[in-house]
Amino acid sequence: MQATAMNFFVEPVTHDTAVIRIGKALDFRNAAEFKTTAQDQVHAGVRNFILDFTDTGILDSTGLGSVFSLYRQVSPLSGQVVFASVSRPVQVVVQLTRTYKVFRQFPTVDAARDAIR
Amino acid sequence: MEVTRQRFRKLDGIIDDLHDTFKSWESDGALSPQLDPDTIQLMKLAVHEWIANLVQHADFEGRDPDITLEVFPNDRSLRCVIHDNSTGFEPSRHLLRRMRELEPLPERGMGLLMLNAATEYFEYSRSKNGPHKLEFSVSSDLDPWLNIPF
Numbered sequence: 001m002q003a004t005a006m007n008f009f010v011e012p013v014t015h016d017t018a019v020i021r022i023g024k025a026l027d028f029r030n031a032a033e034f035k036t037t038a039q040d041q042v043h044a045g046v047r048n049f050i051l052d053f054t055d056t057g058i059l060d061s062t063g064l065g066s067v068f069s070l071y072r073q074v075s076p077l078s079g080q081v082v083f084a085s086v087s088r089p090v091q092v093v094v095q096l097t098r099t100y101k102v103f104r105q106f107p108t109v110d111a112a113r114d115a116i117r
Numbered sequence: 118m119e120v121t122r123q124r125f126r127k128l129d130g131i132i133d134d135l136h137d138t139f140k141s142w143e144s145d146g147a148l149s150p151q152l153d154p155d156t157i158q159l160m161k162l163a164v165h166e167w168i169a170n171l172v173q174h175a176d177f178e179g180r181d182p183d184i185t186l187e188v189f190p191n192d193r194s195l196r197c198v199i200h201d202n203s204t205g206f207e208p209s210r211h212l213l214r215r216m217r218e219l220e221p222l223p224e225r226g227m228g229l230l231m232l233n234a235a236t237e238y239f240e241y242s243r244s245k246n247g248p249h250k251l252e253f254s255v256s257s258d259l260d261p262w263l264n265i266p267f
Contacts, residue, residue, distance in 0.1 A: 025132075027132070027165070027169065028169050028172075028173060029132065057136065058132075058136065058165065060162070060165055060166060060169060060228070060231075061166060061169075061227035061228040061230075061231045062169070062225065062227075062228070064227065065223060065224040065225055065227060066224065068222040068223065068224055069222075069224045071222060072222055088154060088155070088158060089158055089161070089162075092155050092158040092159060092162065093162065093231075095155075096159070096162075096231065096234060096235060096261055096262065096263055097227075097231075097263050097265050098262065098263075098264075098265070099265070099267075101267060102222070102267050
């Protein structure tokens with residue numbers, strides 16, 4: 001596992017798929033770091049992102065916006081962004097914004113890995 | 118009906134302090150036991166969005182910030198009041214603009230919309246000398262929805 005910016009850890013799965021562990025928060029304080037982390041991966045050829053929300057207690061509007069930004073970047077490249085192990089605070093935001101229509105959800109990171117391979 | 122209150126006097130670290138406060142209230146049973154966890158989560162999200170707005174955009178004109186959060190549990194709803202001593206702003210005007218200008222999969226500009234969608238109502242009062250006040254409620258009887266274009 002490779003540490004990148006504050007709070008975010010990237011675990012390569014294949015040459016074009018990676019897991020980003022979100023950590024305790026994705027909000028206005030670290031959304032820019034998330035974008036940088038994801039963008040570095042896109043430049044390295046990653047197209048499919050599994051966002052691991054296991055430990056995430058905070059997802060706010062700016063954090064969600066940074067995930068939208070990633071989605072806009074990879075979807076024209078036939079990439080995808082999926083959510084794994086979604087915590088209750090994140091699920092409430094997903095439900096409020098109906099973003100389950102855009103981001104597939106998986107109960108675990110392993111299940112997401114298996115589905116994307 | 119017991120009021121739960123917390124005062125914040127600095128912006129640095131306020132988000133961590135806020136969420137620590139929520140944890141403490143929940144572990145103390147200070148919030149209504151009739152409320153489902155998702156409604157409490159919506160309240161936390163709405164408060165977070167407002168405090169984030171203050172941290173990023175409010176002008177305190179050099180004064181020490183003085184922000185007070187009060188929560189009034191009431192059966193299946195929670196009423197929240199947030200006072201602050203910033204110069205204030207006009208959320209309804211910003212909200213209308215955000216609604217008009219919302220792009221598909223927006224990166225910014227969803228904070229007030231999220232607050233508006235999560236709550237039964239929200240009102241903001243300005244005063245010349247006193248603190249500004251945001252008041253809103255969240256309810257377990259609603260299924261709120263923010264219509265974001267995809």
